[in-house]
């Protein structure tokens with residue numbers, strides 16, 4: 001019996017988008033780009049997943065030294081824009097909608113992974129704990145970053161805004177600014193990584209300025225209806241410890257985002273991964289402060305996603321790992337078909353294996369076979 005009454009599978013109409021369902025494909029850096037240009041199989045990969053209400057791409061670097069992880073795609077030159085055009089046309093031809101996640105990794109990464117081996121750049125010289133894959137399968141500690149001058153900070157903001165403009169040229173329906181997971185905007189928010197004394201460091205307002213100027217510029221350049229953001233309050237990723245003003249800082253940002261009227265706030269919860277849970281009370285408070293759409297992500301199943309939607313915690317729910325092995329995830333939800341499990345060995349590296357070769361379930365009623373996706 002079909003689950004057509006599920007809220008998860010009900011359409012959602014915004015000012016610019018008609019989403020056929022509330023299932024979002026979460027951003028996942030599959031690290032298969034070369035020189036920042038999405039790989040030749042990327043159009044097929046995303047096209048296979050066009051049944052999602054909304055697809056969000058891999059985090060995509062806005063600058064040559066914003067790459068972070070080897071194989072991350074970019075959106076700072078024409079070859080990359082052309083590469084992404086192939087992706088957006090395929091997704092649109094298959095009836096889908098797709099946003100690009102814009103990232104600058106800041107102090108996370110190794111200069112050997114950056115185009116031209118440019119040094120890492122960050123709010124302050126605070127090297128991140130952790131090791132990272134570099135060419136030749138050599139794993140090295142994150143490099144020490146250089147401190148951005150105030151002029152650098154303005155350039156980094158402009159690079160994000162230009163990334164959004166380039167994404168629109170590449171045919172995207174909008175962008176998601178990566179303000180989560182300890183990458184550059186969060187490095188500015190956090191007092192551990194931001195020890196600056198200029199207008200971008202110190203008070204909550206000053207630490208938030210970098211992120212908010214990116215959002216403001218993006219809204220001015222491509223429109224608030226095409227601008228989303230990912231945040232991960234209380235999440236501990238990429239060597240960011242707890243800090244006392246975290247809730248206040250995040251609330252300050254949410255209030256500013258409300259004034260700017262952006263399309264959505266996407267909250268990345270890492271509770272299931274043991275790296276920080278976002279309390280329900282925080283989400284309810286955010287809902288009171290912010291009228292736009294709320295996307296929740298982190299360990300959801302069809303059932304828990306439905307419960308979050310029914311409870312009014314979210315408007316959309318994003319699925320990461322389930323989308324890797326189930327290109328037809330919404331159909332499986334609709335037909336109550338058990339989900340396939342992906343191979344973690346190919347999550348972050350490899351070629352077409354584990355990328356475009358997961359089958360879709362046969363749509364034939366009563367069949368228990370699978371069929372290749374195109």
Ligand SMILES: Cc1cc2nc3c(=O)[nH]c(=O)nc-3n(C[C@H](O)[C@H](O)[C@H](O)COP(=O)(O)O)c2cc1C
Pocket residue numbers: 026027028029030057058059101178180181230268269272297298299300318319320321322347348
């Ligand atoms: C292979 C892989 C790559 C990921 N890359 C990104 C990324 O580029 N940007 C991001 O914000 N989150 C990234 N994530 C986190 C996911 O978006 C998602 O929040 C997380 O997997 C939890 O959701 P899930 O339990 O449905 O997988 C990645 C996760 C995986 C498994």
